[in-house]
Amino acid sequence: MKENVVVIGGGVAGMEAARELLLLGYNPIVVEQQDHLGGHVAQWNRLFPDISSAGDLVRTLGDGITDANIFLETKVTFVNRLQNGYLVMLSNGVNIACRAILVATGFKLFDASRKEEYGYGVYDHVVTNADLESWFNGNDSDRFPAAPKSIGFVHCVGSRDLKAGNSQCSKVCCITAVKQAIEMKERFPDARVFCFYMDLRLFGKKYEDFYIRAQQEFGIQFIRGRVSEVGETLEGRLQVKAEDTLSGKPLKVQLDLLVLMAGMSCNPEVAELARMARLDMDSDGFLRSRDNLGGINESNRPGIFYAGACTGAKTVPETLAEARSAALAIHRYMQGR
Amino acid sequence: MTDFGFKLSKSATLDLDKADTGLYERLCSLEPDARICMNCGSCSATCTAAPFSGMSLRKVILGLQRGQDVRPMLQGCMLCGKCSMVCPRGINTRHLILTLCRIYD
Numbered sequence: 001m002k003e004n005v006v007v008i009g010g011g012v013a014g015m016e017a018a019r020e021l022l023l024l025g026y027n028p029i030v031v032e033q034q035d036h037l038g039g040h041v042a043q044w045n046r047l048f049p050d051i052s053s054a055g056d057l058v059r060t061l062g063d064g065i066t067d068a069n070i071f072l073e074t075k076v077t078f079v080n081r082l083q084n085g086y087l088v089m090l091s092n093g094v095n096i097a098c099r100a101i102l103v104a105t106g107f108k109l110f111d112a113s114r115k116e117e118y119g120y121g122v123y124d125h126v127v128t129n130a131d132l133e134s135w136f137n138g139n140d141s142d143r144f145p146a147a148p149k150s151i152g153f154v155h156c157v158g159s160r161d162l163k164a165g166n167s168q169c170s171k172v173c174c175i176t177a178v179k180q181a182i183e184m185k186e187r188f189p190d191a192r193v194f195c196f197y198m199d200l201r202l203f204g205k206k207y208e209d210f211y212i213r214a215q216q217e218f219g220i221q222f223i224r225g226r227v228s229e230v231g232e233t234l235e236g237r238l239q240v241k242a243e244d245t246l247s248g249k250p251l252k253v254q255l256d257l258l259v260l261m262a263g264m265s266c267n268p269e270v271a272e273l274a275r276m277a278r279l280d281m282d283s284d285g286f287l288r289s290r291d292n293l294g295g296i297n298e299s300n301r302p303g304i305f306y307a308g309a310c311t312g313a314k315t316v317p318e319t320l321a322e323a324r325s326a327a328l329a330i331h332r333y334m335q336g337r
Numbered sequence: 338m339t340d341f342g343f344k345l346s347k348s349a350t351l352d353l354d355k356a357d358t359g360l361y362e363r364l365c366s367l368e369p370d371a372r373i374c375m376n377c378g379s380c381s382a383t384c385t386a387a388p389f390s391g392m393s394l395r396k397v398i399l400g401l402q403r404g405q406d407v408r409p410m411l412q413g414c415m416l417c418g419k420c421s422m423v424c425p426r427g428i429n430t431r432h433l434i435l436t437l438c439r440i441y442d
Contacts, residue, residue: 117383117423156425160375163427198377228382228423243378243387248396250387 002027005330006088006096008076008273009104011039012061012316013308013323017102019064020327026334029069029096031076031088037062039106045136047316048179049206054133057316079276085303086277100303100330103273103287104323107264107309110158110166118154118260119230125238125255126230128157128262129173132180148191148256151184152240153177154227155197159263168284170263171313174200175207177261178214185218193220194253196227196242204315225251230258264313277304286312297326305329356404360440364401368436370428374398380420380430386413394420394430397437408441 005021007014010032018028036042038058047054071092080087085099112120112128119126124143127135135144155177159170174197181193195214200222202208214220225242233239237254244251266285274281280288280300287310290298297305307326308319365371374395381393390413400407411434418431 161425162373163425198375224378225382226377226379226425228379241382243380243382243393243395245376245378245381245395248393250382250384 003334004029004096004098005100005102006031006076006086006098007102007104009039009106009308009310010034010037010070010072011104011106011308011319012041012057013106013310013319013326014039014102014104015058015061015065016320016323017104017307017327018068019061020324021102021330022065022067024327024331026330027069028065028102029071029098030065031071031074031090033073033075035073037070037072040109040130041316043130043134043137045133046179046183048175049204049210051179076273079273081277100305100333101277102305102307102326102330103270103279103299103310104307104326105267105270105273105310107286107313108267110164110170110262110265112157112260112262114164115157115161115260117229118157118227118258119232119238120260123230123232123238123258126258126260128260129176129180130262132184132259136183145256148184148188150192150194150253150255151181151188151257151259152194152196152227152238152253152255153181153259153261155195155200155261156226157260157262158265159261160198166263166265166284168313169201171201171203172315173261173263174202175204175210177259178202178207178210178220180259181220182210182214182218185220191256193218194255195220195222196225196240197222198224198226223251227258264309267310270310277301279304282311284312286310297322297329303333305333351403353403358402358404361398361401361404363440364433364437367440368429368433370426371398371401371433373426374428375426377425379423379425383419383423385417385419386415389413394434397434401437407437411437411441 005026005028007028007030010030021028041054042058044054075091078089088096158164202211225245227242229241231239241252282288289296305326307323381387381395386392392413397407420430
């Protein structure tokens with residue numbers, strides 16, 4: 001009889017961990033509230049740094065877990081502490097007794113309409129990074145002009161923003177903006193493309209190469225200043241204001257499309273799970289790891305483990321590595337080591 | 338002394354060893370939020386006076402940190418408070434400017 005492990009969340013973290021748990025001889029039960037696996041990645045088009053297909057990644061991960069129990073459109077309604085483990089109750093009426101739970105509840109994309117000065121939801125041609133990926137995926141929308149002459153990207157929308165309650169850097173937006181700026185320039189070679197940034201944080205493997213290519217091959221202009229307000233001209237173009245902090249002067253430019261790089265914020269629904277299972281939350285609303293160096297996969301409760309963006313902003317490769325390491329941590333825990 | 342028609346130009350280098358940041362420290366003691374400015378420029382981008390007067394709260398704070406006289410710039414402020422609406426760090430910028438004016442008085 002294979003032992004149950006409840007995996008809460010069927011994004012890439014939950015999928016990769018479930019695959020590893022299967023290989024280690026466990027019976028992972030993936031609980032996903034959406035009607036599909038893959039989470040945010042399933043909505044994306046192409047992923048940095050290799051511009052590989054997000055759909056292919058989700059399909060590959062899905063192929064690895066065909067033997068797992070997967071409950072879609074299902075939520076965890078209650079977690080009970082048993083003498084030697086947990087009883088997890090699901091919204092579909094299934095109750096699961098298990099010794100280990102993996103929390104892989106991910107993040108929530110920041111709601112860009114909360115930054116009212118950027119006009120998301122007010123002006124048609126202000127879109128988010130997620131809207132753009134959806135459009136790349138072939139979901140046509142008249143919010144995207146047929147032949148834009150100038151396009152802007154705003155970094156740090158809802159990231160590093162104390163006022164919005166998100167002080168953390170979302171980590172992936174700088175490179176995503178550079179990637180999307182290049183992709184737009186490839187589609188519209190004659191368009192002028194601007195990236196408005198506060199700091200460029202291109203820390204990962206090949207990220208800096210992207211930045212150089214964006215400047216050298218694609219002529220993308222990087223402006224160090226946070227966009228402060230967006231308006232619309234009589235002709236229906238977007239009027240964007242920022243300070244060019246390097247020349248120290250206010251700057252304005254008219255754009256046909258403005259892409260807001262909405263950041264990663266904590267998943268608010270995880271607070272309820274944390275309350276039921278008595279998990280510690282961090283000041284940023286994400287779950288708190290037992291130790292941010294050596295115990296990132298571990299919670300403050302025995303048998304409850306973490307993987308992916310439920311503990312903070314992560315890239316896809318970081319999430320997948322954490323998922324595999326969480327599976328091993330669970331294996332060690334089950335073996336009593 | 339014979340005038341050869343040459344003169345020494347004053348160096349434009351910001352000499353942090355000689356910069357007097359007393360005013361900045363006083364501002365910070367009264368307005369601790371002055372320390373959390375990250376120079377993003379939102380305030381000066383949205384400033385109604387900036388395009389005409391050269392006012393930039395970002396440059397005011399930076400100037401104080403470098404020990405410069407920021408009074409001429411400060412005089413351009415009309416205290417409309419628009420900057421306080423866009424500051425991502427939630428600094429009460431209008432209040433900060435008023436405090437700075439009081440220090441100068």
